[in-house]
Amino acid sequence: MQRYPHWIDGKSHPPVDGAWLDVHAPATGEVIAQVAAGTATDVDAAMQAAQRAFPMWSSLPNSQRAQWLERLADALEERLEEAAQAESRDGGKPISLARDVEIPRAIANLRFFAHAATQFASESHHGEAGLNFTLRQPLGVVATISPWNLPLYLFTWKIAPALAAGNCVVAKPSEVTPHSATLLAEIAASIGFPPGVFNLVHGAGPAVGEAMVTHAQVKAISFTGSTAVGKRIASLAAPLLKKVSLELGGKNPSLVFADSDWHDNLDTIVRSAFQNSGQICLCGSRLLVERSIYDEFRDAFVARVQALRVGDPADPATQLGPLVSQAHFDKVMRALATARAEGAHVLCGGDAIDRAGWYIAPTVLEGLGPDSATNREEIFGPVVTLQPFDGDDHALALANASDYGLVATLWDRDLPRALRFARELRTGMVWVNTWLMRDLRTPFGGSNQSGLGREGGAEAMRFFTEAKNVGIKT
Numbered sequence: 001m002q003r004y005p006h007w008i009d010g011k012s013h014p015p016v017d018g019a020w021l022d023v024h025a026p027a028t029g030e031v032i033a034q035v036a037a038g039t040a041t042d043v044d045a046a047m048q049a050a051q052r053a054f055p056m057w058s059s060l061p062n063s064q065r066a067q068w069l070e071r072l073a074d075a076l077e078e079r080l081e082e083a084a085q086a087e088s089r090d091g092g093k094p095i096s097l098a099r100d101v102e103i104p105r106a107i108a109n110l111r112f113f114a115h116a117a118t119q120f121a122s123e124s125h126h127g128e129a130g131l132n133f134t135l136r137q138p139l140g141v142v143a144t145i146s147p148w149n150l151p152l153y154l155f156t157w158k159i160a161p162a163l164a165a166g167n168c169v170v171a172k173p174s175e176v177t178p179h180s181a182t183l184l185a186e187i188a189a190s191i192g193f194p195p196g197v198f199n200l201v202h203g204a205g206p207a208v209g210e211a212m213v214t215h216a217q218v219k220a221i222s223f224t225g226s227t228a229v230g231k232r233i234a235s236l237a238a239p240l241l242k243k244v245s246l247e248l249g250g251k252n253p254s255l256v257f258a259d260s261d262w263h264d265n266l267d268t269i270v271r272s273a274f275q276n277s278g279q280i281c282l283c284g285s286r287l288l289v290e291r292s293i294y295d296e297f298r299d300a301f302v303a304r305v306q307a308l309r310v311g312d313p314a315d316p317a318t319q320l321g322p323l324v325s326q327a328h329f330d331k332v333m334r335a336l337a338t339a340r341a342e343g344a345h346v347l348c349g350g351d352a353i354d355r356a357g358w359y360i361a362p363t364v365l366e367g368l369g370p371d372s373a374t375n376r377e378e379i380f381g382p383v384v385t386l387q388p389f390d391g392d393d394h395a396l397a398l399a400n401a402s403d404y405g406l407v408a409t410l411w412d413r414d415l416p417r418a419l420r421f422a423r424e425l426r427t428g429m430v431w432v433n434t435w436l437m438r439d440l441r442t443p444f445g446g447s448n449q450s451g452l453g454r455e456g457g458a459e460a461m462r463f464f465t466e467a468k469n470v471g472i473k474t
């Protein structure tokens, strides 16, 4: 059976305690591999390695750090197919999605922040009291903790800016999908990436993640995952005065106005709800539809959802795979039971699919108001609700009826209205007539229960550096 060890100081490193966790294939439920069940001792070994590497890495010219990130990107690109297969196997992700979208985006993250290393500039202030300029210095050792839903994509989204800014990293991928990050660590070692600069520690969140967050050497924690774990991390980091960036859950509204080109965009609207079986923090799980088109839209939408090809993630024709784990499958099934108990009308799906693996049929629900648990709690599965709205104020009230605030999507042709909504929606991001539009320079993140801080571009470079002002009398 394949085993995924830690990678510390440029070498593979079996768990000190000799304990391993099973890794399952969501498409069958079978155990396909084992991953190191790390402990605080493994974390400490990684921290020491990172600390030793920091003086060398932080003093390299930016252009040399950029070259290392480019080399890592090149080497990953050569093994793109292997990484895509890895994620399709342990995450149940359709191979086409992994191969065509997500692994290429992981590579793009590395390249983007290679460029950022050479482009990042700091401020100077003059004309008031002498000359002030800001040094933006790397923090030291930083910890990154990432989830299973976009494994390498979100893993690189964190380590790339941290490394570009001159920090050394101890990174923890999800124990549910450990394969692709292990492959990246192995690739890094194979190209001679400086040992200790990028270390990988596997294991369960409480055992490894908390040991990372509270480790004396860690200066900052960049976390993506659930709101509950984000709060736990914040509570551990606050008394230690460590910097945190938290990218958390969502319950995103998608608004469809009667005058929009919704017919032409129906495939994208369906994708925005169901890509990766709805297991993307940016998926729109609350579809708000103007009442004058509600019936027509609902029928067309449901027909398109019923036509989605659900199946084996290894099949290039598959559009929707299984859910990632037994625990997550159970959580989504519980949410469907709650929806029924709340009086939801199931327009399609609503149940598990009778086959091996953790499959749930793509589900569309209607008949629930904004205060229902179904419309307030994150489900993170192939489940979307429909609600009609009457007029702009009602649409806005429904969209903002959430404790979360990650992203909202508008399907609309009325520019003044789109601009008003962009201002008044309580989310970190708004997309108009598009979904998951990526420009890596833009601030990425959510408000309220969806997180704290922003990633992306200069925001990420600022997070991973300490600003030091130098004032000179002139």
Ligand code: NAD
Residues within 6 Å of the ligand: 145, 146, 147, 148, 149, 150, 154, 172, 173, 174, 175, 203, 204, 205, 206, 208, 209, 210, 213, 224, 225, 226, 227, 229, 230, 232, 233, 247, 248, 249, 250, 280, 281, 378, 380, 406, 446, 450, 451
């Ligand atoms: P999770 O919070 O259970 O786990 C995320 C990571 O945190 C994993 O590596 C896990 O091992 C670790 N972890 C768990 N408990 C921990 C603890 N006590 N201390 C430190 N680390 C701990 O989330 P998940 O189930 O892997 O991912 C799904 C969630 O992630 C959803 O809520 C989704 O919305 C969110 N998400 C958010 C974004 C975003 O950008 N806002 C992106 C993707 C996913």
